[in-house]
Amino acid sequence: MSDREPVVVDGKRVLGVVPGTPPGGERKVLDEQEPVMVWPHLLVRHGVAALVVLVVVLLLALFFNAPLREIANPMDTPNPEKAPWYFAALQELLAHFHPMVAGVLVPTGIIIGLVALPYIDRNPRLSPRFRKVAVATFTVFMVVWIVLTLIGFMFRGPNWGWVWPWQDWYGEL
Amino acid sequence: MKVMERVRESTVGRSIWRAPDRATERDRAAGHWANFFLHIYPVKMRRKEMTFRYTWFLGVASVVLFGSLVVSGIYLMFFYVPSPASAYGNIQNIQTQVAFGQYMRNVHRWSAHLMVLVVAAHMARVFYRGSYKSPKEFNWVIGVILLVLTLLLSFTGYLLPWDQLAYWAVTVGASMAGFVPLLGETIKGILIGGDTVGSATLLRFYVLHVAVLPTAVVILITIHLWRWRKDAMLDTGADDE
Amino acid sequence: MSEEIERREFLKKGWMAGAGLIGVAGIWTTWDVLQPGESAGFGGEVRTIPEEAVPQDGVVAVPAARAYLTSIDGEVVAVSETCPHLGCRVPWCESSGQFECPCHGSIFNRKGEAREGPTPRGMSRYPVQIIDGLVIVNTGEPEEGEPMGTAETIDEPKRGPSCAEGSH
Ligand code: HEM
Ligand code: FES
Numbered sequence: 083m084s085d086r087e088p089v090v091v092d093g094k095r096v097l098g099v100v101p102g103t104p105p106g107g108e109r110k111v112l113d114e115q116e117p118v119m120v121w122p123h124l125l126v127r128h129g130v131a132a133l134v135v136l137v138v139v140l141l142l143a144l145f146f147n148a149p150l151r152e153i154a155n156p157m158d159t160p161n162p163e164k165a166p167w168y169f170a171a172l173q174e175l176l177a178h179f180h181p182m183v184a185g186v187l188v189p190t191g192i193i194i195g196l197v198a199l200p201y202i203d204r205n206p207r208l209s210p211r212f213r214k215v216a217v218a219t220f221t222v223f224m225v226v227w228i229v230l231t232l233i234g235f236m237f238r239g240p241n242w243g244w245v246w247p248w249q250d251w252y253g254e255l
Numbered sequence: 256m257k258v259m260e261r262v263r264e265s266t267v268g269r270s271i272w273r274a275p276d277r278a279t280e281r282d283r284a285a286g287h288w289a290n291f292f293l294h295i296y297p298v299k300m301r302r303k304e305m306t307f308r309y310t311w312f313l314g315v316a317s318v319v320l321f322g323s324l325v326v327s328g329i330y331l332m333f334f335y336v337p338s339p340a341s342a343y344g345n346i347q348n349i350q351t352q353v354a355f356g357q358y359m360r361n362v363h364r365w366s367a368h369l370m371v372l373v374v375a376a377h378m379a380r381v382f383y384r385g386s387y388k389s390p391k392e393f394n395w396v397i398g399v400i401l402l403v404l405t406l407l408l409s410f411t412g413y414l415l416p417w418d419q420l421a422y423w424a425v426t427v428g429a430s431m432a433g434f435v436p437l438l439g440e441t442i443k444g445i446l447i448g449g450d451t452v453g454s455a456t457l458l459r460f461y462v463l464h465v466a467v468l469p470t471a472v473v474i475l476i477t478i479h480l481w482r483w484r485k486d487a488m489l490d491t492g493a494d495d496e
Numbered sequence: 497m498s499e500e501i502e503r504r505e506f507l508k509k510g511w512m513a514g515a516g517l518i519g520v521a522g523i524w525t526t527w528d529v530l531q532p533g534e535s536a537g538f539g540g541e542v543r544t545i546p547e548e549a550v551p552q553d554g555v556v557a558v559p560a561a562r563a564y565l566t567s568i569d570g571e572v573v574a575v576s577e578t579c580p581h582l583g584c585r586v587p588w589c590e591s592s593g594q595f596e597c598p599c600h601g602s603i604f605n606r607k608g609e610a611r612e613g614p615t616p617r618g619m620s621r622y623p624v625q626i627i628d629g630l631v632i633v634n635t636g637e638p639e640e641g642e643p644m645g646t647a648e649t650i651d652e653p654k655r656g657p658s659c660a661e662g663s664h
Binding site for chain 2: 112113114115116117118119120121123124125127128131132135136138139140142143144146147148149150151152153154155156158159160163164165166167168169172173176181182185186193196197199200201203204205206207208209210213217220224254255
């Protein structure tokens with residue numbers, strides 16, 4: 083919250099000490115670290131979160147129809163041929179590198195890297211401030227992947243050539 | 256509320272809900288332990304771990320989306336036969352003839368896309384929170400497997416409408432497997448069950464999509480949540496915020 | 497005493513071997529069951545069109561053989577329509593006189609030799625026989641195309657605009 087040294091009272095950090103009684107009467111300061119019952123405190127929140135997600139899905143389904151193109155035809159490859167968006171980054175890589183690199187090494191490398199992450203990063207600190215290397219590496223990876231996904235999804239048209247999404251739209255869901 | 260209490264207190268009610276009255280915290284904890292669905296949750300957690308800020312509830316959102324996929328998916332299964340001769344027509348039929356068919360198809364499709372997005376976001380949140388650190392390393396690993404399974408579920412489902420999008424995306428995807436050193440052609444053959452994407456491929460993807468992968472996901476989600484529950488109070492506590 | 501331990505060891509090894517055996521049997525049968533089946537027609541010799549119908553400066557598609565036929569220096573060549581990159585069907589572009597794959601933009605000349613794009617090699621070719629003036633394509637024995645970067649053996653540069661708008 084602030085850059086100042088934390089105020090410590092009774093061995094606990096507090097935000098500050100103000101004299102007098104607050105206008106709404108004595109207010110209980112909630113202890114962040116205090117264990118509280120999951121029912122109802124967490125379950126109610128999860129219930130609300132679940133409802134929000136469901137409402138989003140039900141509304142999306144009300145307003146947007148799932149796509150259905152022409153029946154599959156082995157004699158005719160559509161142009162452009164688009165992978166689903168979550169593989170768009172891979173498809174973009176496939177247009178530039180040997181398929182063994184883009185189609186096998188990169189995905190395998192990513193999965194192995196993710197699995198190994200907690201065993202490589204043994205730094206016990208939690209705050210990003212004290213985990214600069216890990217946070218920077220992960221962020222770079224995420225940004226590269228998101229940019230590649232967006233390029234493959236929105237900026238590629240016939241024969242995998244470059245298009246501007248506001249001129250021609252070829253994204254497929 | 257009154258009615259519910261009367262039911263709970265009846266002989267039948269007591270045989271279903273074993274917990275005593277929920278007056279004290281101790282009673283409530285006992286009730287928590289005695290309930291199959293609640294027992295995947297810890298009884299107590301630190302207040303700060305329950306806030307939106309801590310998890311953005313993305314894990315929960317993933318579970319909810321998976322649930323929505325199971326429900327809408329079962330609905331669709333009643334109207335779909337996985338064969339190149341019928342698949343496409345079945346989908347058209349679902350959209351035009353079946354009551355709420357188009358709507359269910361939409362729910363299934365958008366839940367699937369959202370699930371990929373939400374699971375990936377959940378992973379990112381867990382990373383930035385540092386929640387993969389000891390002793391939670393292995394739960395992170397299970398999470399990575401769940402991410403891969405989520406992608407595979409989406410991808411196998413993508414073929415089922417048997418339209419142009421589906422056919423060629425899977426042709427390209429399966430060819431990628433062909434470049435795995437040594438085993439490539441074998442893996443590709445096992446995936447598509449022939450020399451091009453065809454009826455064998457559709458059947459294989461269908462079985463994976465409605466039976467094998469969902470079962471694997473359910474088992475892994477269960478383990479994932481069970482470990483989360485066991486580790487809930489092990490938080491490193493007074494660490495840097 | 498020692499006999500007791502030996503027996504215990506023996507039993508342990510025994511049931512582990514048994515479990516291992518069942519496991520191997522399970523994996524082996526699964527593997528076997530999942531092997532791809534034969535597909536009818538394709539994969540053997542396919543009778544196509546008369547030799548005179550094969551063009552000199554373009555190509556003709558013969559769907560039953562999943563191939564294109566073209567005549568190069570008076571000889572019929574059968575080029576597989578499947579992209580050696582990732583398996584899309586490669587259409588022939590009349591205006592540029594080359595094969596242009598829509599999926600990731602690989603380009604091949606009339607003989608199927610790799611010109612540009614991410615493909616690691618040229619399009620496969622099938623052995624061809626002419627029997628009674630009819631072109632027979634042996635789809636069971638594809639010959640892989642030469643790796644990307646091999647010099648082209650026919651001198652047919654791109655002859656006009658390519659079929660992709662806005663391509664690189
Ligand atoms: C099908 C996909 C998944 C589902 C349904 C799922 C579900 C959940 C749920 C419900 C929680 C507990 C509460 C919360 O964080 O909101 C959780 C926690 C966790 N998840 Fe996932 N998850 C999935 C995928 C992943 C992935 C891809 C990763 C990372 C690679 C991951 C790593 C973790 C970890 C380490 C925790 C513990 C976090 C903590 O203790 O604070 N999970 N997951
Ligand atoms: S499949 Fe033809 S260029 Fe990739």
